[in-house]
Amino acid sequence: MFSFSGLGDFLSSGTSWMFFVFALLAIGGAIFMISFTKVVHMVVAVALTFISLAGLYIILEAEFVAFVQVLIYAGAISILMIFGIMMTRHRGEAEEAPRRPWHEGLAIVGSLALFGVIFYAIQKSTFVANGTLDAGKxxxxxxxxxxxxxxxxxxxxxxxxxxxxxxxxxxxxxxxxx
The missing domain is CATH 1.20.5 (Single alpha-helices involved in coiled-coils or other helix-helix interfaces)
Structure with a gap:
C-alpha cells in the first residue's frame, strides 16, 4: 500500500517544515479568497497567498523571483485591487445565495481524494538525479x-x-x- 519510509527523513529538515508552513499558508489564503464575501478580505487573502509563494521561491533559492513576487503581486496588485474597490460604488450587501451543506461535503471529499491520488503518485514515483544543478553565481x-x-x-x-x-x-x- 503506502510506504512512509522516506517521510521521517523528509520531516527532519527545517526546509521541509518551512515548505509545509508556506504551502499551508498559500493554500489557506487561496481557499479564504474564494470563501470570503467581502472584497477587502479577499484582497488580504490573496496578498497572503502571494507572500507565501514568495517564501516558497526563497526555499527554491530563487531570490529574485521571490522579491518580484512580493514587490509586484503582493504589493502592487493588491494595492491596485484596493484602489479598484475604492473607485467603484457599492450599493449595500448583495443577497446571499441559499447554502447547500452537501456542496461543502463534496468539496471536502474531492479535496481528500485529490490529496490521496497525489500522495500515492509521489510515493510510487522514482526520482532520478541526472546530475548536479549548476546554479548561477x-x-x-x-x-x-x-x-x-x-x-x-x-x-x-x-x-x-x-x-x-x-x-x-x-x-x-x-x-x-x-
Whole structure:
C-alpha cells in the first residue's frame, strides 16, 4: 500500500517544515479568497497567498523571483485591487445565495481524494538525479541580461498591455460612477 519510509527523513529538515508552513499558508489564503464575501478580505487573502509563494521561491533559492513576487503581486496588485474597490460604488450587501451543506461535503471529499491520488503518485514515483544543478553565481544579473537582451520585445509588449488594462479599469470604474 503506502510506504512512509522516506517521510521521517523528509520531516527532519527545517526546509521541509518551512515548505509545509508556506504551502499551508498559500493554500489557506487561496481557499479564504474564494470563501470570503467581502472584497477587502479577499484582497488580504490573496496578498497572503502571494507572500507565501514568495517564501516558497526563497526555499527554491530563487531570490529574485521571490522579491518580484512580493514587490509586484503582493504589493502592487493588491494595492491596485484596493484602489479598484475604492473607485467603484457599492450599493449595500448583495443577497446571499441559499447554502447547500452537501456542496461543502463534496468539496471536502474531492479535496481528500485529490490529496490521496497525489500522495500515492509521489510515493510510487522514482526520482532520478541526472546530475548536479549548476546554479548561477548572480541569478539577478543573468535574469537581467536575458530580460533586456533576448526578451526585450515581449517585456515591452507586456508593459504596454498592463498600462492599457489599468487605463481600461479606470474608465470602467468612472463609467459606473456616472
Amino acid at each position: 548572480d541569478n539577478t544579473l543573468e535574469i537581467g541580461k536575458l530580460l533586456y537582451n533576448v526578451h526585450v520585445i515581449p517585456f515591452e509588449i507586456m508593459s504596454v498591455l498592463l498600462t492599457v488594462a489599468f487605463i481600461g479599469a479606470i474608465v470602467v470604474a468612472k463609467r459606473e460612477e456616472d
